Amino acid sequence: MGHPVVEVRDVTKVYGEGETAVHALRGVSLSLDRGDYVAIMGSSGSGKSTLMNIIGCLDIPTSGSYLLDGVDVSELTDRQLALVRNRRIGFVFQAFNLIARTTALANVELPLAYAGMKAKDRRRRAFAALSLVGLADRAGHEPNQLSGGQQQRVAVARALVTAPALVLADEPTGNLDTQSTADVLAVLDRLNRSGRTIVLITHEPDVAKHARRLIRLVDGRIVEDALVSA
Amino acid sequence: MNILESIRFALRGLTANKLRSGLTVLGILIGVAAVILLVAVGNGSAKAIQNSIEQLGTNTLTVTSGGGGLRGGGASTQNTSLTMDLVPALSDPNEAPHVHSVSPVVTGSQDATFEGTDHTIAQFVGTYPGYATASNFTVAKGAMFTGDDVTEASKVVVIGSTVAEDLFDTVNPVGKQITVSGKLFTVIGVLVEKGGAGFQDPNDIAIAPVSAVQESLTGYGPLNQLLIQATGPDDVTAAQAEVTTILDDKLHVTGTTTAYRILNQSQLLQTRTDAAKTFTTLLGAVAGISLLVGGIGITNIMMVTVTERTREIGIRKALGAPRRTVLTQFLVEATVLSVIGGLLGVAAALIGSMFTIYGIKPVVVPSSVALALGVSVAIGLFFGSYPASRAAGLRPIEALRYE
Numbered sequence: 324m325g326h327p328v329v330e331v332r333d334v335t336k337v338y339g340e341g342e343t344a345v346h347a348l349r350g351v352s353l354s355l356d357r358g359d360y361v362a363i364m365g366s367s368g369s370g371k372s373t374l375m376n377i378i379g380c381l382d383i384p385t386s387g388s389y390l391l392d393g394v395d396v397s398e399l400t401d402r403q404l405a406l407v408r409n410r411r412i413g414f415v416f417q418a419f420n421l422i423a424r425t426t427a428l429a430n431v432e433l434p435l436a437y438a439g440m441k442a443k444d445r446r447r448r449a450f451a452a453l454s455l456v457g458l459a460d461r462a463g464h465e466p467n468q469l470s471g472g473q474q475q476r477v478a479v480a481r482a483l484v485t486a487p488a489l490v491l492a493d494e495p496t497g498n499l500d501t502q503s504t505a506d507v508l509a510v511l512d513r514l515n516r517s518g519r520t521i522v523l524i525t526h527e528p529d530v531a532k533h534a535r536r537l538i539r540l541v542d543g544r545i546v547e548d549a550l551v552s553a
Numbered sequence: 554m555n556i557l558e559s560i561r562f563a564l565r566g567l568t569a570n571k572l573r574s575g576l577t578v579l580g581i582l583i584g585v586a587a588v589i590l591l592v593a594v595g596n597g598s599a600k601a602i603q604n605s606i607e608q609l610g611t612n613t614l615t616v617t618s619g620g621g622g623l624r625g626g627g628a629s630t631q632n633t634s635l636t637m638d639l640v641p642a643l644s645d646p647n648e649a650p651h652v653h654s655v656s657p658v659v660t661g662s663q664d665a666t667f668e669g670t671d672h673t674i675a676q677f678v679g680t681y682p683g684y685a686t687a688s689n690f691t692v693a694k695g696a697m698f699t700g701d702d703v704t705e706a707s708k709v710v711v712i713g714s715t716v717a718e719d720l721f722d723t724v725n726p727v728g729k730q731i732t733v734s735g736k737l738f739t740v741i742g743v744l745v746e747k748g749g750a751g752f753q754d755p756n757d758i759a760i761a762p763v764s765a766v767q768e769s770l771t772g773y774g775p776l777n778q779l780l781i782q783a784t785g786p787d788d789v790t791a792a793q794a795e796v797t798t799i800l801d802d803k804l805h806v807t808g809t810t811t812a813y814r815i816l817n818q819s820q821l822l823q824t825r826t827d828a829a830k831t832f833t834t835l836l837g838a839v840a841g842i843s844l845l846v847g848g849i850g851i852t853n854i855m856m857v858t859v860t861e862r863t864r865e866i867g868i869r870k871a872l873g874a875p876r877r878t879v880l881t882q883f884l885v886e887a888t889v890l891s892v893i894g895g896l897l898g899v900a901a902a903l904i905g906s907m908f909t910i911y912g913i914k915p916v917v918v919p920s921s922v923a924l925a926l927g928v929s930v931a932i933g934l935f936f937g938s939y940p941a942s943r944a945a946g947l948r949p950i951e952a953l954r955y956e
Contacts, residue, residue, distance in 0.1 A: 381871055381950040402875050408949070409873020420868045420953070423861075424569035434872045436558060481872070 326393035328489055328520045329355035329378055334387035335543075336373050347373040349543035350387070355522065357488070360515045362534035362551070363524045370543040371524050372493055378522060379414050379491045380407055392488075409437050413482030417494040419474045421466040427453060427477045428462040434485045452484040453477070456510050472503025479510050483519075490514055492523045496530055508533050559878060563885035577854050578894040581929045584847020585898025586905065588840040588925035593906045593915035595836030599829030600916050603822065612786045613687050614793055615816040616779040616800065634775035635813065637763075642799055643781065649799060651784050651792035654683035657763050658778040659771050665720060665759070667731045672719040674712075675757040677733065679766025680780070685711070685744070687782035690760075695727040695742030698762055706764035711742040713758035733759075736769040789819050837921075844925060848932040851894075855887070855936040863944040867952030870945070879945040880938070887937025891930040899926060 336348040347370045355361060365371045376382040377389055380396055389396050391407065399407065408414075421430050431449040440448070453459050456476040466474055475495055482490055492511065496504040512533055515521045525531050532551060539547035567574045618635050635657075642648065643655045663677035678684065682697050698709050710731070717726050726740045738761060747755045767773050783792035793815055806812045866879055899922055906915040944952050 376950045379871070381953070382948055402877075405870070405873050405875040407873075408871060414871055416953075420864075420871070422865060422868060425565070429565070433869070436562070437869075437872060437874045437878060439555075485873075 326390070327354045327356050328359070328392060329353065329522075330390040330393075331374075331378070332388045332390070334374075334377060334384040334389060336370070336377065336382070337385045346543055348377075348384070351540075351543070351545055352387075353538070353545065353548075355520055357520055358515070358518055359536060360521045360534045361523065361536045361538060362531035363522065363538045363540060364526070364528075364531055365540035368542075369540040371540050373543075374540070375491055375493050375522065375524055378489075379412050380404055381414070405437075409434055410485060411487050411489055413485065413487040413490040415475070415478050415482045415490070415492040415495045417497045419466070419471075419478045419498075421474055421477060421481075423467070424465055426463050426465055427458060427469065427480075430466070430477055431481045431484050434481060438485060449480075449484055452480040455483070455513075456480045457506065470503070472499050472506060475499060475503065475507055476510065479507060483510075483514055487519070489520045489522070492521070494524050494526070496525065496527070504530065556881065559881040560885050563882045563889060566882065566886055567889060573854070574890060577851065577890045577933070578897065580847065580850040580854055581891055581894025581933055582898040582901060584844055584851065585895050585925045585929050586901040587843040587847065589899065589902035589917060589921050590905050590915060591836050591840040591843065592833070592921035593902070593917045594910055594913055595833035596918050597906075597915040598913045599826065599833055601913060602825045602829050612783045612789050613818050614781040614783065614789065614796060615818070616781065616796065617777070617814050617816065618775065618812075635777075635779055636775060639779065639800070639803055642803055643779065643796060645799075649792065649795040651788040651795055653782045653784045654681070654687060656681040656684040656687060656780040656782075657776045658684065658780055659763060659766055659774075660777050661771065663733050663759075663770065665716070665731050665733045667720040667729065670720050672716060674716055674733075674759045675754065676759070677766070677770070678758060678760045679763040679771065680760060681763060683782065684760060684780055687780050690747065691745045692742045693745040694725070695740070697742055698760075703762040703764050706768050707762060708736065708738045708765050708769065709741045710738040710759050710761040711744060712740055712760075713744045713756040714746040715754055715756040716759055717743045734770055738765075786819065789817060793817055840921070840925075844928055847929065851891075851929065851932050852936045855933070856940060862941060863947075863952050863955040866941065866944040867947070867949050867955065870949040870952060876945045880942055883941030883945075884934070884938045887934050887941075888930075890937065891933030894933065895926045895930050898929070 331351055331353040334348055334351050335346070338345040338347060349370075351370070351374060353374075363371045363374065373382065377384050380391070383397065391411065396404065396407065421427075422433070428446070428449050431452055432445045435445040435448060450459065450462060453462050456479055458473060458476055458480065461469060461473060461477075466477070469477065475498070479492075479495070482492075490511070495507055495511075499507065508530065511521055511523065521534075523530070523534055531537055535551055537547065537549055537551050538545055616635065637657055640655050640657050643652060657680060659679040660676050663674050665672050665674050681703060682699060685691070685697055692711065693714075695711070697711055698707065701707075702709055710733070712720075712726060720726070720731060721729065726743055729740050730737050731740060732738075744756070744758070744760075781792065781796060783789045796815060800806070800813055804812050862883070869879055870876075902922070903917065906917050944955070947955075
């Protein structure tokens with residue numbers, strides 16, 4: 324089956340220097356295979372978001388290496404990194420991070436535009452992605468006209484529109500009510516069934532139950548890595 | 554993603570933030586318009602001064618009695634008054650080849666009446682016919698008096714447009730008789746209205762033969778002035794030298810007495826033009842400061858949006874936007890705002906310069922337009938794109954966390 328989708332080798336991450344240095348990750352090794360559905364749990368400050376940002380190529384480790392599809396990302400140029408973020412990874416943030424005063428459709432179209440797709444194809448695919456998360460009728464709304472759950476579903480649509488192999492969700496349900504949480508998780512479950520690798524950060528055991536593998540972080544180290552009994 | 558797409562993104566970004574875009578454009582507009590208008594006003598006032606002096610006639614010399622001839626108890630019997638005797642001497646083409654005409658001037662204000670209407674003529678001038686040409690007057694209706702009128706001391710008068718309006722209203726003044734301080738004068742002509750931003754109305758004037766004025770109004774006293782017209786604008790200095798020699802001889806002036814003064818119109822013009830230049834420079838400095846202030850305003854509004862934009866750049870980078878694409882978008886946004894603001898500023902300044910401001914008609918200086926536009930656009934471009942380029946260089950997560 325070739326190399327794993329994600330391979331993290333003894334990664335550390337230190338913020339700041341000297342006395343005030345914060346060790347967010349103290350040597351984490353991790354390997355994710357194609358089609359994995361992984362939940363990362365841990366209290367705040369345990370380094371789970373840092374790990375997620377490194378996996379998502381948004382941040383670089385202080386030491387150790389990270390291989391995405393067998394390629395060491397530290398050797399990629401800025402342009403290649405942009406391409407990786409665009410094609411291989413879909414990222415869902417806790418704070419949604421939609422572009423303000425821009426319609427849902429335009430937000431979802433954005434990664435496709437950066438991929439160089441033509442406006443017409445882009446529109447069609449973005450619309451399909453919005454339909455998938457059940458928001459086709461909200462395509463023309465701007466973020467401030469949508470509820471939190473709807474905004475997060477737009478963000479999910481934006482993450483999946485480029486059909487990335489790896490979908491990363493950093494506490495996607497952290498700001499959502501029960502119904503919206505169920506909606507968003509249903510979309511992620513469906514994505515996983517279609518073969519995508521999904522990494523999900525969460526505080527809530529209920530949310531973590533959707534995953535097949537659970538990784539628990541404490542103080543920047545993995546303390547538990549086990550399959551979730553269904 | 555190609556350039557065209559980047560431009561579309563930039564335009565979408567601008568329309569999505571109408572208030573911010575509007576304020577930026579306004580800032581640039583005010584900066585540009587202020588500079589252009591201030592310089593235009595300065596330039597306009599300089600031009601106005603120049604015009605008013607040119608209308609007095611630039612190739613003329615005015616000789617006035619200095620009144621200071623009796624200095625230090627020397628030759629105390631010396632008479633330095635300007636008299637009619639000087640006129641033929643100054644008109645001698647051998648002695649003074651650069652003098653075109655000499656007009657003696659006796660002047661004063663006189664009360665005039667016509668059929669019960671009163672008007673005080675500010676300048677009632679007794680002179681020769683050459684006076685009109687020398688002081689840039691032309692006759693609109695009727696005719697100028699002639700040399701014969703001077704010889705015969707005919708009581709005829711040519712009046713300025715202000716006098717004509719006040720005394721005659723709509724009636725044609727030519728051929729009518731007016732009473733000037735109790736003496737009857739026949740109006741034979743009306744002068745063309747003369748413009749000028751001077752302190753005195755140049756059209757409140759009446760011109761009559763010097764002989765008639767002396768005979769009936771002022772008596773045969775000394776002349777007020779001698780108005781001398783040079784043969785051309787370039788001959789004024791030569792004419793002045795000749796006039797000085799003749800006057801020194803005739804009035805027996807020795808050394809540096811101030812028996813008379815010669816006012817050279819072209820020197821006056823030069824002085825006033827220099828003063829106007831200083832004025833323009835001053836206004837230019839004020840304009841420069843307003844350009845600086847406008848520039849700081851542009852800088853401010855561009856920088857203030859950095860926080861929001863930095864987060865946005867983080868999002869865009871996380872979605873896979875290459876650095877260059879982000880840069881292009883922000884550069885285009887800054888360009889569009891600066892250019893629109895700059896052009897609107899130029900338009901506002903051009904419209905503003907159509908109006909007369911405190912009696913000054915602004916005259917736009919093309920180089921000020923280029924300078925104001927150039928500086929504002931440069932500032933807008935730099936401060937619009939520099940923070941964006943810095944943000945685009947950050948790792949996505951740093952840009953996203955930026956507060």
